[in-house]
Structures are given as structure tokens and as C-alpha cells.
Amino acid sequence: xxxxxxxxxxxxxxxxxxxxxxxxxxxxxxxxxxxxxxxxxxxxxxxxxxxxxxxxxxxxxxxxxxxxxxxxxxxxxxxxxxxxxxxxxxxxxxxxxxxxxxxxxxxxxxxxxxxxxxxxxxxxxxxxxxxxxxxxxxxxxxxxxxxxxxxxxxx
Amino acid sequence: xxxxxxxxxxxxxxxxxxxxxxxxxxxxxxxxxxxxxxxxxxxxxxxxxxxxxxxxxxxxxxxxxxxxxxxxxxxxxxxxxxxxxxxxxxxxxxxxxxxxxxxxxxxxxxxxxxxxxxxxxxxxxxxxxxxxxxxxxxxxxxxxxxxxxxxxxxxxxxxxxxxxxxxxxxxxxxxxxxxxxxxxxxxxxxxxxxxxxxxxxxxxxxxxxxxxxxxxxxxxxxxxxxxxxxxxxxxxxxxxxxxxxxxxxxxxxxxxxxxxxxxxxxxxxxxxxxxxxxxxx
Numbered sequence: 001x002x003x004x005x006x007x008x009x010x011x012x013x014x015x016x017x018x019x020x021x022x023x024x025x026x027x028x029x030x031x032x033x034x035x036x037x038x039x040x041x042x043x044x045x046x047x048x049x050x051x052x053x054x055x056x057x058x059x060x061x062x063x064x065x066x067x068x069x070x071x072x073x074x075x076x077x078x079x080x081x082x083x084x085x086x087x088x089x090x091x092x093x094x095x096x097x098x099x100x101x102x103x104x105x106x107x108x109x110x111x112x113x114x115x116x117x118x119x120x121x122x123x124x125x126x127x128x129x130x131x132x133x134x135x136x137x138x139x140x141x142x143x144x145x146x147x148x149x150x151x152x153x154x155x
Numbered sequence: 156x157x158x159x160x161x162x163x164x165x166x167x168x169x170x171x172x173x174x175x176x177x178x179x180x181x182x183x184x185x186x187x188x189x190x191x192x193x194x195x196x197x198x199x200x201x202x203x204x205x206x207x208x209x210x211x212x213x214x215x216x217x218x219x220x221x222x223x224x225x226x227x228x229x230x231x232x233x234x235x236x237x238x239x240x241x242x243x244x245x246x247x248x249x250x251x252x253x254x255x256x257x258x259x260x261x262x263x264x265x266x267x268x269x270x271x272x273x274x275x276x277x278x279x280x281x282x283x284x285x286x287x288x289x290x291x292x293x294x295x296x297x298x299x300x301x302x303x304x305x306x307x308x309x310x311x312x313x314x315x316x317x318x319x320x321x322x323x324x325x326x327x328x329x330x331x332x333x334x335x336x337x338x339x340x341x342x343x344x345x346x347x348x349x350x351x352x353x354x355x356x357x358x359x360x361x362x363x364x365x366x367x368x369x370x371x372x373x374x375x376x377x378x379x380x381x382x383x384x385x386x387x388x389x390x391x392x393x394x395x396x397x398x399x400x401x402x403x404x405x406x407x408x409x410x411x412x413x414x415x416x417x418x419x420x421x422x423x424x425x426x427x428x429x430x431x432x433x434x435x436x
Contacts, residue, residue, distance in 0.1 A: 017156050018165040019197060019207070024157075041195040042262055043349055054235070054264040060194040061265070062187075064165050064209055107260070128348030129259025 005066045007032075008076030018064035023047045025063055026073060034074035034102045038131070045130030048103035048110075049073050055110035057129075074102035077109055085109050085147040094143030096134035104130050108144045117148065159200060165207040171215055177208055179297040179320045184208050186322055188231060189265035191258065192274050210322065216269070219243070224330055230269025230323040234281075235260070237268060247328060249284035249357045252340035256280050256355075259348040269323040272305075275313045275380075276351075278415075280342060282309075282381030283357035286373035288328045295324035302327065309380035336361045336369070337435045341428050345415075352376050353416035354424050358432045360391070367392050372432070376416075377408035377425055384408070387429075397433050401426050 004013045007030060014029050023040075026032045026049070038046030040059045047058040050072040077083045085108045088094065095101040104127065111118055111126035118126065123144050132140060165187060168174040177184055187193055187207040196202035210216060216231030221242050228237065228250075237243055237254040244251045257263055257271070257280050271281045272292070282305075285292075290305040294317060305326065308316050317323070337360040344350025355375040361368045370391040373383045387404040395403075410421035 017160040017163075018167075018209075019160055019163050020156060021194065021198070040198050042191055042258065045259070045261060048261055055261045056264050057191075057261045059198070060190050060262075062165060062190055062194065062209075064167055065190070065211055067167070110260075125348075126260060129261045 001064070003063050003067050005068065006070045008071070008073060008079060014063070016063040018062060020063040021059050022049070022051075022061040022063060022066055022071070023058040025066070026058060026071075032073050032075050036099055036102060038099065038103075043131070044100070045103040045107060046100055048106040048130065050106060050110050050113075053113065055107055072106075074105060077105065083109065084150045085112070085144070088147035088150055089140075089143040092143040092146050093139040094136070096132070096136045096139075100130060100132045100134075104132070104140055108147055111144075112148065120145070163197070163202070163205050163207070165209055167209040167212065171213050174208055174210055174213060174322070175295065175297040175320075178322060181206065182319060186210055186273065188267045188270045189233060191262050191266040192270065211267075216324070218325075221330075225327045226330060228268060228326045228328065230272075230325055231267050232269075234258075234263035234266050234268065234271075238263060246330060246333065247284070247288060248338050249287055249340045249359070250281065250328070253280045253284040253342075253355075253357070256340075256342045256347075262349075268326065272308070272326075273315065273317065273323055275309060275315050277309075277312065277378060277380055277382075278352045278355070278376040279381065280352060280355055280375065283355055283373035283375050284340060285326060285328070286381060286383040287357040287359050287371045289371075290329075291327040293324040293327060294321045296321040300324070306383050312379035333359065333361075337432070339428075339432045339435065341431075343424055343428075351415060354410075354421050354428070356425070356428045356432070358429075360432070360435070366394060372429070374408060374425060377410045377421055379409075382408065391433075397430060400433060401429065404429055 003016050026035050036046040038044035042057045042060045049058045085105050107130050184206045185204040187209050188211050216229045218229040220227045234254040234257045271279045285305050291302050292305045292308050293302045339358045342355040343353050358372040360370050370388045375381050384407050386407050390400050390403045410418045412418050
């Protein structure tokens with residue numbers, strides 16, 4: 001079936017099975033490979049994207065439910081130059097092997113969109129669905145904290 | 156496209172009426188909401204039913220309404236909808252806590268309370284809270300609309316009272332002044348986020364002049380169904396000691412060994428959680 005969505009600000013139509021995963025549409029049809037597949041069962045957060053303003057695991061979203069949706073991936077986040085969350089991850093060593101990084105960044109972007117001044121507990125809660133096999137959690141947490149502090153510096 | 160998808164189909168009705176009609180005329184079709192359970196089964200090749208009806212975008216199923224006697228939570232409300240609702244936070248803290256303990260934020264943004272209940276896992280997070288609040292469940296089909304006490308809904312392991320042409324419409328939770336009640340929700344899992352419960356608990360207790368006027372407790376993952384522990388409640392209300400309550404509780408629950416935990420651990424933790432609840436002043 002034809003699925004039309006707004007992907008990173010652009011209207012796009014895909015020919016997809018209604019139960020195809022959004023993750024596969026992004027990576028294989030749209031060739032946006034910034035979104036990673038980790039566990040494929042909603043445990044690890046590597047495939048996190050923002051759908052209609054909310055963080056979701058794209059491995060658990062069927063294509064049918066993307067009809068008319070507004071989808072933001074890591075590529076859209078950096079479309080106008082690096083986002084301040086990405087800058088913070090760069091400056092504070094928030095990325096090691098990088099497999100979890102796009103999902104982590106999407107989780108922090110979603111958090112700051114809803115809550116510009118989160119507490120440390122709220123940052124931890126926002127990151128709780130994202131796993132880092134390098135176990136670089138403290139640096140990721142520090143990066144998120146510094147992204148808040150950098151508010152207004154870039155965007 | 157993955158080849159196994161050829162066996163599956165999903166359709167999106169334009170309205171609740173059309174959804175009920177499809178459910179009624181196509182005996183093989185099953186409800187699909189937030190997909191956080193079903194998409195996992197699909198990818199792992201263990202999704203049994205092949206034909207699905209997407210109800211996630213039907214707006215009236217997602218309503219949360221506050222009326223003088225009830226708070227009504229639509230079956231399609233996500234756990235994020237529930238967690239963010241100020242009236243639920245204030246009046247139904249057990250349900251609020253349950254919503255916040257499901258998966259993590261990306262899961263809460265998709266998973267629905269109706270799906271959590273229809274999936275009928277004894278380990279589900281929302282049922283103990285619904286049991287303690289004496290929720291009623293509203294079931295809807297093309298011909299019929301019935302409302303039954305939620306504590307009767309789970310008929311056995313993964314068995315419910317839903318018939319094939321029905322869907323869960325909403326949960327109706329009676330309003331009451333619970334400000335003087337002790338309310339405790341507790342989930343024990345391998346970690347705080349993303350874990351399926353080894354055991355979960357909801358309890359409500361009201362003391363009046365040194366005696367217990369009301370006591371309601373429910374556990375998940377200690378029996379084939381989410382379990383309201385009415386015998387233990389009775390001992391509590393009759394002024395039983397902690398030891399007396401624990402003895403009844405231990406006979407009322409029937410935890411098992413499984414992939415997440417074992418019976419001995421679950422029994423001990425159930426007793427510990429109950430003891431903590433009993434001792435809250």
C-alpha cells in the first residue's frame with residue numbers, strides 16, 4: 001500500500017506492506033541509515049525516532065500507522081548543522097562505538113522538546129530506554145546535562 | 156520487504172463504527188493498537204493471527220474523561236497519556252505509577268492500557284492498579300455494549316471474557332476521596348526500566364480510629380491472572396496481625412518458576428512488599 005508521511009520535513013510516499021517496520025522503511029527505502037537496529041524488540045532504543053513529536057522505537061511501528069505522520073530522524077535533527085545535543089555529545093565524549101548514539105541523541109532531543117529544563121532524575125528517566133553496550137553512560141548523561149546548559153548557544 | 160510479511164495483513168478503519176463492523180464480519184481479524192507486544196512477536200515469527208485491525212488512530216478510544224462519579228480511561232489511551240493526566244496523577248496515584256513503570260518512555264508513548272489488559276499477561280503492570288480501584292471494564296461490539304467489574308475479566312492464564320467480535324472500549328474507575336488512604340504501587344524487575352515484572356503490587360488501605368476501614372491489595376506475576384487478594388484483605392480488615400496476614404497471603408498466591416524469576420523468590424518478595432505496605436502509617 002502507499003504510505004505518505006512527512007519525513008524530516010519533506011512529504012514522501014512509500015510503497016510498503018502495512019506491517020513493515022518503520023525502521024526498515026527508513027533504512028532500506030529512504031536510505032536513512034542513521035537510525036540503527038539494535039535488538040529489534042523495543043528494548044534497546046537504538047532505533048529511536050520522533051513521531052508526531054514523541055519518542056518511539058521505530059522497530060515497533062508498523063508502516064500503516066505512519067500514514068500522515070510527522071517523522072523526525074537523526075538526519076533531520078542535523079539538517080541545519082549540528083544540533084546542540086550533538087555538539088554536547090561531541091564535546092563531552094558521549095559517543096564511543098556510536099551504535100547507540102543516534103538513539104541516545106533522539107531521546108535527549110525529545111526530552112528537551114518537552115521539558116527544556118529537566119532535572120537529573122528526569123534525564124535518567126528519559127535515557128532509561130536506551131542501552132549502550134560500551135557502557136559509556138556517565139559521558140552520555142554528562143553530554144545530555146551539558147546540552148541543557150548550552151541552551152540558546154546554537155539552537 | 157521481508158518475505159514472512161506476505162502472510163499478514165492489516166487494515167485501518169475510518170471510524171469506530173467501521174472497526175466494530177469489521178470485527179463482527181471477519182472472524183479472523185484481531186485488534187492492533189500500539190504494537191509494542193505484537194510487533195515483537197511479528198519479527199520473531201511467533202505472531203499467530205494473520206489479519207489485523209488498526210485501532211490506534213480512532214480518537215474516541217483514546218479519551219480520558221472525568222465525570223462526577225467516574226474517571227473513564229479509553230482503552231486506546233497510551234501510558235504517556237495516563238502518566239501526564241493531572242487528574243489521574245492526583246486521584247489515581249497507583250495507576251499513574253503503573254503507567255510510569257511500563258517499559259521506558261518510547262514504549263509508554265505507544266503502548267495502550269487496553270493492549271496491556273487484552274494481552275492478558277499475569278505480569279502486566281496496569282492490572283493490579285485497576286483491580287485495587289474496583290475498575291469496571293467496558294466491552295463493545297457491533298450489537299452490544301457491556302460493562303463488568305474488571306476483577307472478573309481474566310478467566311485464566313491468557314484467557315479473558317472478550318469474545319471475538321468485541322473490543323475493550325474503556326475502563327471506568329469510581330471516584331472517591333482517597334486522600335486519607337495509604338496507597339503503594341511497587342514493581343520489582345531486573346532493572347527499573349524496560350523490565351517485565353518479576354512481581355508487581357498495588358495496595359490501598361484506609362484506617363479509621365485505630366481500625367482498618369478499607370483494604371484492597373492486588374499482585375501481578377503471582378498467579379495465572381492478575382490477582383486481587385480478597386482473603387488477605389479480609390484478615391486485614393478483621394484486625395489481623397502481620398503474621399496472620401502473611402500466612403493467608405502465602406496460601407492465596409501461587410507463584411511459579413519461569414524465565415524471569417522463581418516461585419521461592421516471588422513468594423518472599425510478595426511477603427516483603429506486603430509487610431512494607433502493612434507498616435506504612
